[in-house]
Amino acid sequence: MQDYIDIDNKNRQFQSLLEDSPLAVYTSDQHGHLTFFNQAAVQIWGVIPVLAEDLWLGPWKIYYPDGRPMGLKESPMARALFHEERSENEEVMLQRPDNSFRRLLAFCLPTYTPDQEFCGTYNTFVDITAKTSYETKQSVLSAIVESSDDAIISKDLNGIISSWNQGAQRIFGYTEAETIGKPVSILIPKQRLQEEDNILSQIRQGNKVKHFETIRVTKTGKLIPISLTVSPVKDMSGKIIGASKIARDITEQVEAQAAIKRNAQNLELLNSIGKVILQKLEVKEVLQQVTDITTKITGAAFGAFFYNTFNDNGEAFMLFTLSGAPREAFESLGMPRHTDLFKPTFSHREVIRVDDITKDSRYGKNAPMAGMPNGHLDVKSYLAVPVVSTSGEVIGGLLFGHPQAGRFKAEHEDLVESIASQAAIALDNSKLFEEVTAMSDKKDEFIALASHELKTPLTTIKGYLQLLSKKEQDRVNALFLDKTLDQVAKLNALVADLLDVSKIEAGKLQFNLEHFDLRLILKEVMETFPYTYKSHKIIFHDQFEPAFVYADKQRIEQVINNLLTNAIKYSPNADLVEVSVDRNPDTVTVRVKDYGVGLKEEHKRKIFTRFYRAEGVENISGLGIGLHLTKEIIDRHKGEIGVESKFGKGSEFYFSLPAHKF
DSSP states (O other): OHHHHHHHHHHHHHHHHHHHOSSEEEEEETTSBEEEEOHHHHHHHSSOOOTTTSBTTTTOEEEOTTSOEEOGGGSHHHHHHHHOOOEEEEEEEEEOTTSOEEEEEEEEEEEEOTTOOEEEEEEEEEEOHHHHHHHHHHHHHHHHHHHOSSEEEEEETTOBEEEEOHHHHHHHOOOHHHHTTSBGGGGSOGGGHHHHHHHHHHHHTTOOEEEEEEEEEOTTSOEEEEEEEEEEEEOTTSOEEEEEEEEEEOHHHHHHHHHHHHHHHHHHHHHHHHHHHHHOOOHHHHHHHHHHHHHHHHTOSEEEEEEEEEETTEEEEEEEEEESSOTHHHHTTOOOOSOTTTHHHHHHOOOEEESOGGGSTTTTOOTTOSSSOTTOOOOSEEEEEEEEOTTSOEEEEEEEEESSTTOOOHHHHHHHHHHHHHHHHHHHHHHHHHHHHHHHHHHHHHHHHHHHHHHHHHHHHHHHHHHHHHSOOOHHHHHHHHHHHHHHHHHHHHHHHHHHHHHHHHTOOOOOEEEEEHHHHHHHHHHHHHHHOOSOEEEEEOOOOOOEEEEEHHHHHHHHHHHHHHHHHTOTTOOEEEEEEEEOSSEEEEEEEEOSSOOOHHHHTTTTSTTOOOTTOTTSOOOSOHHHHHHHHHHHTTOEEEEEEETTTEEEEEEEEEBOOO
């Protein structure tokens, strides 16, 4: 009886152990009905079966490890039940009612009575789903790492390399065997070793270094730009044990960015040369800008523009502008001549681009010198582009040199050709401008001479007329003498204006500056007008406050005379002119308002230009120089002049001068 109790106690203890076991365990009788299962088995099956009713196969489907369906009778559980076959460590996949899968290692054993009669099965499952998933992931990750174009490297916290993929070999040139166990510093230029210390410091703190752009060195010593991402590597306990590093070769990206930047700079330079060509008309200034910009665009060590000139001995070149080298470097060696090397550019309009001029078949045939004379600038890369006028004539050539071979590319050739064509237009315009300037100078010289020469006879005529007017005359003769004197005065004023204009153009108009009250000058000038112009009434809106300025009194009086005369002249159908003077702390402003013909908008912008006359005033005498002269006088006093006008309703001219502050 005691033996039976002991056995029963042992069975209960054993069953308790099985129920708490992390391994899935179940048993069945000889017919396949479940006689025992633990909680771990329930977790694998996903359902709770009924003892003594449900069969061992339950609601599951079974598959081979490769995913092929496995017949129920082929399973290790069935073989143990029906064939009394032992199965150990056999891998199967189980599909549960919720359609999820579990990978299992099955241990299935037939069980027997003490009399060795078959009485059922004892089955144990080890769930390897997580392990298999991890291994699969590791396998996939390993495949990804090996197939990656990026360098993927792992290292410990001392910077010693522990793994090395094919991407790393492609980028840096080292094999895995050459790097494992070596310090990662073999990839770092000496001047950048501090970067590795900083990266490891960040990793030890658990920080990730993202997209750090730097320079690394290959096995052959080549420096390459890379982008680094470095992450901490942790063990199962979460302790940081090293770092994984992804290095991407960004050479193409850097070159693309450099190309974009270079193109942007080239566009900016092209834009600037376009502005120069549009704005500048001096030949030397245009060519110097062209030479400087093209030298910069091509990356040449020096650039030069040579004029294509002719002399008694034949064709020759003349150095005109130079960039990147002292002028003496060329002038001390003499100018190039029409040799085999230069003739294609200066005679046949050909572009010459050579990677190494010293190896060119045309090089070294410049008698009496074979090759470059002593002291010549070191040149291997050579580029020559003709500058051709719109008429097809070769004006000259842009020449560029560099001591390194292969510096000039097709893109440089295209850019310089484009600029050369613009330069040719600029040169044509500059030559035309020089011709126009020369003609203008001659015209100004003629005006000055003619004005000066006219002064003498006019003065003489005026003197004779004044003598005659003092003698007793009949009424008709006296009237004619007065009218003649008026016309002589007008002619004298016109000649004086012409002479002043010529002085302005020559920069010889002199000013005698002094302090005076502009209000008093206004009153003095207006007091003389009623005797000369009886058709109009001049009203002065006097504020009775001094308006002191520092200016040339005679020239400002001339300005007031011009504005009052024009106000009367260009308002033939009106009889009123209004004058005012306003003073503020900084300026004194004079306004002259008439009620005459007025101006259209397009004329207001041009009214102060030399010899300009608005439409609709053909019947009013004048040369169109009075307002031009007036503006020049005010401008040279650092003042301002303008007009407000409505066509058909009159105009208000005004000028401002800096107020004198005591």
